[in-house]
Amino acid sequence: MKEQVSTGMNRTGVQMSPFDTAALERDITSLMPPASGDPAEIARIRNDYIADADQLGSMPPPGTVKGMVATGTSALMGNEPQLLLDKLGERLAFERTGTRLYDALIDKVEALERAGSTTVPLPILIQIRDEEAQHFALVAKAIQSLGGDPTVQTPCADLAGIESAGLLQAVTDPRTTAAQALHAVLIAELADNNGWELLIALAESQNHDQMAADFTAALDNERDHLRFVQEAFETAMLGGPLTGRS
Numbered sequence: 457m458k459e460q461v462s463t464g465m466n467r468t469g470v471q472m473s474p475f476d477t478a479a480l481e482r483d484i485t486s487l488m489p490p491a492s493g494d495p496a497e498i499a500r501i502r503n504d505y506i507a508d509a510d511q512l513g514s515m516p517p518p519g520t521v522k523g524m525v526a527t528g529t530s531a532l533m534g535n536e537p538q539l540l541l542d543k544l545g546e547r548l549a550f551e552r553t554g555t556r557l558y559d560a561l562i563d564k565v566e567a568l569e570r571a572g573s574t575t576v577p578l579p580i581l582i583q584i585r586d587e588e589a590q591h592f593a594l595v596a597k598a599i600q601s602l603g604g605d606p607t608v609q610t611p612c613a614d615l616a617g618i619e620s621a622g623l624l625q626a627v628t629d630p631r632t633t634a635a636q637a638l639h640a641v642l643i644a645e646l647a648d649n650n651g652w653e654l655l656i657a658l659a660e661s662q663n664h665d666q667m668a669a670d671f672t673a674a675l676d677n678e679r680d681h682l683r684f685v686q687e688a689f690e691t692a693m694l695g696g697p698l699t700g701r702s
């Protein structure tokens with residue numbers, strides 16, 4: 457079903473009030489005193505804050521003997537075990553959010569389906585949602601295999617939470633259409649694909665071959681997710697039949 461955009465009482469553009477716009481343009485200098493900061497000033501203040509800032513967070517020291525041994529051995533081999541654990545924490549946070557994004561999308565599609573205003577196939581959404589949850593469990597297991605703690609909020613996990621907050625807001629907003637929600641999920645899937653690719657390269661570089669193989673299977677899922685969401689979004693925007701998960 458093709459996306460419908462309604463015409464309503466939107467008054468955000470200047471064309472809605474030509475007389476006021478003409479007056480504004482005439483008196484612009486008296487109505488709007490010059491801004492106190494120019495771009496160079498703004499950049500200078502940002503620079504000061506950056507120079508004074510702490511980091512976004514830190515990694516904890518290993519909390520178990522297994523963790524100490526694994527981290528120490530890996531570091532002796534020239535690896536950066538904390539970097540891998542940080543990125544695993546990021547993936548864990550993102551897969552958790554991904555599961556919640558699909559939960560919210562499924563609720564929306566169910567509601568819109570009852571109103572007869574969408575045809576996004578629910579069984580595929582449910583399957584993808586379950587795969588995101590499986591990916592979350594896979595990453596938690598990988599962190600534990602390194603002696604790490606999956607409950608840690610790592611710096612990159614913190615950042616992933618901030619980045620994806622807007623996506624969750626977009627999908628859970630009761631006013632967004634299926635197409636608008638799918639667009640938010642599409643952003644998540646693009647980031648998801650790239651995230652797994654990077655994690656596989658990192659695992660391989662630190663000789664975690666089994667981990668890299670497990671993650672490659674997850675990346676295959678993610679490529680399917682991306683293809684499906686792209687197609688579902690385009691179908692919702694342009695109309696025409698959805699051919700299903702390819």
Ligand SMILES: [Fe+2]
Pocket residue numbers: 550551554588591648678
């Ligand atoms: Fe995912």
Ligand SMILES: [Fe+2]
Pocket residue numbers: 554588645648677678681682
């Ligand atoms: Fe995904």
